[in-house]
Every structure is written in C-alpha cells, then in structure tokens.
Amino acid sequence: MKNHVLRPLWIVLAVIILILTARHFMVPNNFGVHGEGFTYNFHRLSNVEEWRNFKVKYQGREYCRDCHDANVESSAGSKHGAIQCENCHGPAIDHPDDPETLDIDTGRELCLRCHAALPYPDNPRARIISIDGDLHNPDTDCIECHDPHNPDLEEG
Numbered sequence: 001m002k003n004h005v006l007r008p009l010w011i012v013l014a015v016i017i018l019i020l021t022a023r024h025f026m027v028p029n030n031f032g033v034h035g036e037g038f039t040y041n042f043h044r045l046s047n048v049e050e051w052r053n054f055k056v057k058y059q060g061r062e063y064c065r066d067c068h069d070a071n072v073e074s075s076a077g078s079k080h081g082a083i084q085c086e087n088c089h090g091p092a093i094d095h096p097d098d099p100e101t102l103d104i105d106t107g108r109e110l111c112l113r114c115h116a117a118l119p120y121p122d123n124p125r126a127r128i129i130s131i132d133g134d135l136h137n138p139d140t141d142c143i144e145c146h147d148p149h150n151p152d153l154e155e156g
C-alpha cells in the first residue's frame with residue numbers, strides 16, 4: 001500500500017488503542033449489565049451497596065410525636081399541618097441522642113423563605129399566602145406574633 005494510505009491508518013489504530021487503554025483504567029471493574037435482561041441497564045454493581053448504606057437524615061413527623069406530642073398536635077390541625085417539622089428544624093438523624101443538634105431558628109428569614117411575595121404568579125410557591133417583609137412589622141421576629149406550630153389567624 002502507498003504511504004499516504006498507511007500513515008492515517010496508523011494514526012487511527014493508535015487512537016483506538018489509546019481509547020481502549022484509557023477505558024481499561026477509567027471504567028470500574030464491576031461496571032456492566034447485571035442480572036437478567038437490561039432492566040437496570042449499564043451500572044456499577046458496587047453502587048447498589050453504596051445506596052443501601054446511604055444514611056437517611058430525615059425521620060419524619062411521626063418520629064417526633066413520642067416526645068413532642070403537643071407540637072405535633074397543634075401543627076397537625078393548623079395551616080402548617082402539611083409542613084414537616086424538619087423543614088424548619090433541620091434533619092433529626094442524631095436527635096434526640098444529641099438534642100442540641102436541632103436548630104431553633106427564630107429569625108424572620110426562616111418564615112420569609114415561604115412567605116415573601118413572589119413576582120412569579122404561575123409558580124406553585126407563589127400560591128402560599130404572602131406578605132411584604134419590608135412592610136409587615138419589619139423590626140420584630142415573626143414568632144413574637146405568630147405561633148410557628150399553629151399560625152392560624154382568628155376567623156373574621
């Protein structure tokens with residue numbers, strides 16, 4: 001064969017070898033299709049074990065009931081009933097072994113995260129009843145006037 005045909009051929013071969021070598025070092029050993037069929041497609045087998053050992057950080061409201069029954073009850077019947085306790089207090093995975101690990105954030109920002117008026121009417125978040133943080137009693141913490149576990153305003 002002529003040189004001008006061979007030279008590009010060598011380059012193509014070199015690139016293929018380079019890619020295969022790189023693949024050998026970069027793709028984990030247990031990467032592939034495991035089990036019958038392609039149900040789970042290509043994946044790393046050890047990833048299954050990693051997710052099994054993944055530490056869940058949130059406990060959910062029912063876990064709180066045993067020790068904070070009053071807060072759970074008053075929230076449940078209120079307009080904050082749909083909000084998980086840990087949404088405001090943070091993940092409770094190490095609580096109550098270490099009660100101090102749970103936050104009590106008493107600032108206005110905690111509430112404004114959901115109650116600041118949004119200029120995007122189509123966003124579901126904008127449907128939550130809102131106030132203007134700059135005008136609505138700006139110098140006082142919200143919880144001075146509203147109970148976070150039962151914020152319901154008087155009827156009428």
Ligand code: HEC
Binds near residue numbers: 060063066089092095
């Ligand atoms: C097995 C009992 C137990 C459970 C379950 C429990 N707590 Fe507590 N919690 C405590 C104790 C004990 C304290 C410390 C004394 C106190 O303030 O009542 C505490 C304190 C707190 C405090 C105040 C922390 C501070 O910095 O002073 C918050 C907030 C709290 N818990 C929220 C929660 C939430 C939210 C849940 C559910 C996800 C929960 N707790 C589940 C026992 C529990």
Ligand code: HEC
Binds near residue numbers: 064071073083105149
């Ligand atoms: C909307 C935010 C919010 C939610 C939701 C919320 N909390 Fe609180 N929580 C607060 C704030 C703010 C304080 C501090 C109140 C204060 O100092 O007057 C507090 C205080 C507490 C305290 C310590 C004082 C007390 O009342 O005994 C406990 C315990 C507690 N919360 C448990 C819970 C549990 C259990 C739930 C779920 C049923 C929950 N919280 C849901 C914001 C929230």
Ligand code: HEC
Binds near residue numbers: 109129131146
């Ligand atoms: C000095 C007391 C006080 C403080 C502080 C306060 N509020 Fe209010 N808030 C009220 C009163 C009273 C009403 C009912 C009358 C009204 O609509 O103004 C109200 C109404 C609301 C409403 C219902 C608005 C509506 O259109 O019906 C929301 C939501 C609210 N407050 C959230 C907050 C948040 C969030 C904070 C902190 C950033 C806060 N408030 C601070 C007294 C207070």
Ligand code: HEC
Binds near residue numbers: 079110112129
């Ligand atoms: C995770 C989002 C979230 C956070 C954080 C939150 N709220 Fe709410 N709040 C809601 C929702 C949802 C409602 C019910 C809205 C509705 O009915 O339109 C509500 C309702 C209210 C109402 C109106 C009650 C009524 O009778 O109409 C007040 C007042 C209120 N919240 C105060 C607070 C205060 C004070 C804080 C901070 C301690 C706070 N909220 C934090 C989501 C939140």
